[in-house]
Amino acid sequence: MAGGDELELLGTWASPHVLRVRLALHLKDLSYEYVEEQDLKNYKSDELLLNSKLPVLIHDGKPVYGTSLSLIQYLDVAFAGAGSSLLPHEPSKRALARYWGDFMDGTLVKAMEKATWSVTCREKAEVRAQVAAAMETLEGALRECSKPFFGGDSPGYVDVVLGGLLPWLCVTDKRQPSVKTFNPITTPLLLSWQDCFCSLKKVQGLMPEVGELVDLAMPVPTHCSRESLQVILILSSLLVQIATACSR
Numbered sequence: 001m002a003g004g005d006e007l008e009l010l011g012t013w014a015s016p017h018v019l020r021v022r023l024a025l026h027l028k029d030l031s032y033e034y035v036e037e038q039d040l041k042n043y044k045s046d047e048l049l050l051n052s053k054l055p056v057l058i059h060d061g062k063p064v065y066g067t068s069l070s071l072i073q074y075l076d077v078a079f080a081g082a083g084s085s086l087l088p089h090e091p092s093k094r095a096l097a098r099y100w101g102d103f104m105d106g107t108l109v110k111a112m113e114k115a116t117w118s119v120t121c122r123e124k125a126e127v128r129a130q131v132a133a134a135m136e137t138l139e140g141a142l143r144e145c146s147k148p149f150f151g152g153d154s155p156g157y158v159d160v161v162l163g164g165l166l167p168w169l170c171v172t173d174k175r176q177p178s179v180k181t182f183n184p185i186t187t188p189l190l191l192s193w194q195d196c197f198c199s200l201k202k203v204q205g206l207m208p209e210v211g212e213l214v215d216l217a218m219p220v221p222t223h224c225s226r227e228s229l230q231v232i233l234i235l236s237s238l239l240v241q242i243a244t245a246c247s248r
């Protein structure tokens with residue numbers, strides 16, 4: 001830890017936004033105190049929370065306001081001497097890394113959220129296409145890097161952001177088997193990226209169990225029960241009878 005700085009992170013175990021900041025702290029070798037906050041209501045009116053969201057980073061007793069992405073950028077600048085830099089030094093590469101971070105929150109996360117709640121075949125097909133398109137776009141970005149990580153030979157900012165989403169991407173695959181986010185045919189580089197990232201010592205132990213996240217997520221009805229089908233059949237036949245009687 002640089003020059004006596006104290007870092008505290010308020011988070012919650014299942015949050016991808018919290019996980020990405022933890023990944024950044026670990027990859028930069030920064031020591032910090034992690035405080036698990038299950039109940040955000042305690043903090044709603046507190047000055048610590050800018051927008052009632054976790055994570056909250058506290059540096060030397062003062063909250064650092066911003067989204068999880070800006071907190072990672074803050075850590076990289078405030079602790080420039082610690083560990084390796086997450087964002088590239090070259091300004092255009094730095095801007096591009098930020099672009100991919102925003103892309104993940106704006107496009108991939110939105111498609112994942114829709115995947116969680118989609119019920120009809122049509123909705124499922126739509127989100128499947130959206131998740132696949134977002135992953136293929138990221139595959140293209142990784143191909144441009146020609147390295148195992150978006151950050152090059154070691155993980156950087158984009159890796160941390162995607163790494164934070166990794167457990168929830170696995171949940172999306174599990175709950176919607178028609179969605180395959182890491183696809184050996186369309187995203188082979190991302191598939192090996194996943195292996196490389198998860199085998200990093202600094203990452204191991206931080207990732208939440210996918211099974212626990214699946215349990216946490218609300219069950220999505222994937223098929224009609226026998227009883228509800230019977231009710232639908234009875235109602236349909238009644239409607240047919242009424243329509244026939246009316247037309248006489």
Ligand SMILES: N[C@@H](CCC(=O)N[C@@H](CS)C(=O)NCC(=O)O)C(=O)O
Pocket residue numbers: 014015016017018040052053054055066067068069
């Ligand atoms: N854009 C924010 C999103 C953070 C966020 O949505 N945090 C969730 C946990 S994953 C949260 O605190 N939700 C509580 C609430 O909305 O009351 C960020 O990147 O930090």
